[in-house]
Amino acid sequence: MIRSANALCLGEFAVFVSNGQLYAHSRSAVSGHRHALEEHLRGSAELAGRxxxxxxxxxxxxxxxxxHDVGKGSCLWQDRLREAERRGGGRVGAPHKHAGTLLADRYTQLAFGAVVFGHHGGLPDMDKLRTELVKAQPGGEHAELVEEAVRAVEQTVPQIHPEPRPGIPAWLGDVPKAERRLGLDLLLRMLFSCVVDADFLDTAAHFEGAAVRLRAPADMGVLVERYEKRRAAVLARREPSPVDGVRQAVYEQACAAASGRPGAYVLHVPTGGAKTLAAGGFALRHAAMHGMRRVVLAVPYISITEQNAGVYRDLLDPEPGSGQEAVVLEHHSAVDLDAEAPLGGLSPEQQAQWERRAHAARLAAENWDAPFVVTTTVRLFESLFSHKPSAMRRLHNLAGSVIVLDEVQALPDRLLTPILSVLRGLVDHFGVTVLLVSATQPSFWQLPRWQGLERRVIVDDPAALFEQLRRVRYEWRTGEDVTLESIAAEAAGHRQVLTVxxxxxxxxxxxRHLDAMTAEGEVLHLSTRMTGAHRREVIARVKELLAANLPVQVVSTNLIEAGVDLDFPRVYRAWAPAESMQQAAGRCNRDGRLDSGTVVIFRPQGGGQPQGTEYRAAVQASDTFFGPQLAYPDDLDALERYYPVRYALQPGLGEEIEDLRRRLDFPKVDRAFQMIEDGYSVPVIVIRRKADREAIETSVARLLDPSRPCGPEVLRSLQQHTASLPRHEAEAALRSGLATPVTGDxxxxxxxxxxxxxLDPDDVEDRGSFVC
Incomplete structure (x- = not known):
């Protein structure tokens, strides 16, 4: 039976919704008030419109x-909300997405109904959307609930029946028919981001008993002035280097190029050419000149995120004690808040607790509301190709921004077609400029997705620049007698060495080998099995030792190869794709103070190699062009020939994902687009020091409490205390009690x-050696 607007619900709940009041969320533990549905709908609409x-x-x-939440106007949903309150929180357990989906289909078009239907569980595919829409239509499973909710809500929010109907951006009709579905896919993703971020912000504000937290637009011109002033001060304090003149010339060319119109730019500079400062100078100026809102810098490795964020914070953040908000946001948290199921290894009780926390925890997802964001390429592109709300809430903040892709050669080949397609869509329709930064620029303009896109170069003559900055000679160790132990023995004979x-x-x-063999100086280690704070401390210590000309051995994974400003006289690098070998060489004689540094490339017998057809193809192509009696890794002509061969050795570059995007099959796109192929990495909170315990435990407690949803600042505070483990090791740790679940993964x-x-992979775990 449909009730009238003046008698919305019968029985006990008539008191709860007295005077026609409907609610969107339960009581805030801070304010003690419930969230009125009208207030939530209008508040979300205002934010999403902006x-x-x-x-x-x-x-x-x-x-x-x-x-999006009109369906909460049904008596069933309102009654279940009261029941959820009695239980102390958790899911309401009544459908509410169908009413808004029906309205979206009626007043826009079916595809936009996906935005409404997916605002909790994720964007659906079109078959799923059609099936659910039938349930909302007359005679359908949810038809009575939908009609009841719409009649109730239209009493206080008549705008749910708009006149005229909301318009669709004109550019979509101008896109060639063959590509129009790709344009619609990207538009839906951006609209979904607007809606879920608005929903999350308005909901979080209710539970926090505060106003919605939204930053005022930054004055990019002021940031340019601050950047220039502080950069000059930093350079004045540095010891002069023989390559300073070349670096200054690169910076000046980058600043001059910033006046060019928005589009796709290339910064092709050798390692040691001060790309970090030049990219920042270009991006900030370009944003200021063209009225753009933010800079988003994406890098392949967490170590670069940490270092670059530190550099840019020093150059851009307000003075301590000024009371002004930080300019630079560092976001590399790998926590999957949209995980549909917990990791394996949990007890039934732990699984139940995880499920109760899951929905509230999603409000902690990052939304990139800052003028200068430093993140990873994994976070950037997995957000763009996700179908889940927590990952996608930040996407709308890419519109009208400068996206800097640092070390762009590290983008996965098997996903290049969809990556380049989406980047071009952002440039063509969402006011974005893309800057590709690398010493080993890939041949993207030879691929179909970027044919016809203007390529704007910042450095006119990269070959001359490479010749000016050539500072190393290469040696090769490829015999059958080469082992990890023999390389350690050789490296131990030198005072200052980096081994990758x-x-x-x-x-x-x-x-371990070097620690046993080295008679003098410290032997340090770097990998993602260490927390962010631990890695920063080690890198800072390495810089101190090098500056004091003290002996030091550093052993690292490839996280040190790009963006980490270290200068060793001698570098060893295990055999790898050509661009990795050249990036490792960028840590050798970086400032040009020696006549020549030495880079030793070695193939150890029995050494490990990353898995995957993509890596094997890159190594195979490298074997064709680089090595003894072949080219060195910094040979630009050889690199130009290398990339097409590398692409051809692979079964594809992700064309099948473009087909899924044309079908608007968002879940399958999400599953197919995996930057890390096997879901390898799991984020792990670690308490290293007693001094950190209270702060970490407080943050974890916030995440564990479903009655007090929190914003992104909680996960931000935990980034520095987070390391990574392979998924199978994480699940084994959960089963054995060495770890407990928090939220997401x-x-x-x-x-x-x-x-x-x-988190040493070879250490035998001892339950008696726990540190926390």
Whole structure:
């Protein structure tokens, strides 16, 4: 039976919704008030409209947010909300997505209904959407609930029946028919981001008993002035280097190029050419000149995120004690808050607790609301190709931004077609400029997705620049007698050496060998099995030792190869793709103070190699062009020939994902687009020091409490205390009690943590050696 607006529900719940009041969320533990549904719908619509206005879809974004929770107007949902309150929180357990989906289909078009239907569980495929829409239509399974909810909500929010209907951005009709579905796919992703971020922000504000937290737009011109002033001060304090003149010339060319119109730019500079400062200078100026809102810098390795964020914080953040918000946001948290199921190894009780926390924890997802964001390419592109709300809430903040892809050669070949397609869509329709930064620029313009896109270069003559900055000579160790132990013995005979291994296990083993063989100086280790704070401390210590000309041995995974500003006279690098060999060489004689540094490339018998057809293809192509009696890794002509051969050796570059995007099959796109092929890495919270315990435990407690949803700042605070483990090791740790689940795929480590190697893959765990 459909009730009238003046008697919304019968029985006990009539009191709860007295005077026609409907609620969207239960009581806030802070304010003691429930969240009125009208307030939530209008508040979300206002925010989403503001977000969508940046790319010409403000009206459409606002309408989809206005209707996203209309289904909560049914008596069943309102009654279940009260029951959930009695239980102390958790899921309401009544459908509410169908009413808004029906309205979206009625007043826009079916595809936009996916934004509404997916705002909790994720964007659906079109078959699923059609099936669910039938349930909302007359005679359908949810038809009575839908009609009841719509009649109730339209009494206070009549705008759910818009006149005129919200418009669709005109550019979509101008896209060639063959590519229009790809344009629609990207538009839906951006609209979905607007709606879920608005929903999350408005909901979090309710539970925190505070106003919505939204930053005012930054004055990019002021940031340019601050950047220039502080950069000049930093350079004045540095010891002069023979390559300073070349670096200054690169910086000046980057600043001059910033006046060019938005589009796709290339910064092709050798390692040691001060790309970090030049990229920042270009991006900030370009944003200021063209009224763009933010800079998003994406890098392949967490170590670069940490170092670059530190550099940019020094150059851009306000003075301590000023009371102003930080400019630079560092985001590399790998926590999957949208995980549909917990990791294996949990007890039934732990699984139940995980499920109760899951929904509230999603409000902690990062949304990149900052003028200068430093993140990883994994976070950037897995967000763009996800179908889940927590990962996608940040996407709308890419519109009207400068995206800097540092060390762009590290993008996975098997996903290049969809990556380049989406980047071009952002440039063409969402006011984005893309800057590709690398010493080993891939041949992207030879691939179909970027044919016809103007390529704007920042450095006119890269070959001359490479010749000016050539500072090393290469040696090769490829015989059958080459082992990890023999390389350690050779390296131990030198005072200052960096050795880069192919895997975390080889890195730990080399560290053991060197520690046993080195008679003088410190032997340090770097890998993602160490927490972010631990890695930063080690890198800072390495810089101190090098600056004092003291002996030091460093053994690292490839995380040190790009963006980490270290200068060794001698570097050893396990055999790898050509670009990795050249990147390792960038840590040798970086400042040009020696006549020549030495880079030793070695193939150890029995050494490990990363898995995957992509890596094998890159190594095979490298074998064709680089090595003894062949080219050196910094030969630009050889690199130009290398990339097409490398691409041809692979079964494809992700064309099948483009087909899925054309079908608007968002879940399958998400499953197919995996930057890390096998879901390898799991984030692990570690307490290394007693001084950190209270802060970490407080943050974890916030994440564990489903009655007090928190914002992104909690996960930000834990980034520095997080290491990584392979998934199978994480699940084994959960089964054995060495770790406990927190939220998503985030776990809390209760086992041993090695003072040098972190979560050491070869250490036998001893339950008696727990550190927390």
């Amino acid at each position: 977000f969508g206005e940046v790319f010409g879809a403000g009206e459409l974004a606002a309408y989809l947010a206005l209707i 291994a192919a895997t975390t296990k080889d890195t730990a083993r080399l560290h 985030l776990i809390w480590w209760h086992g041993a943590y090695h003072e040098w190697r972190g």
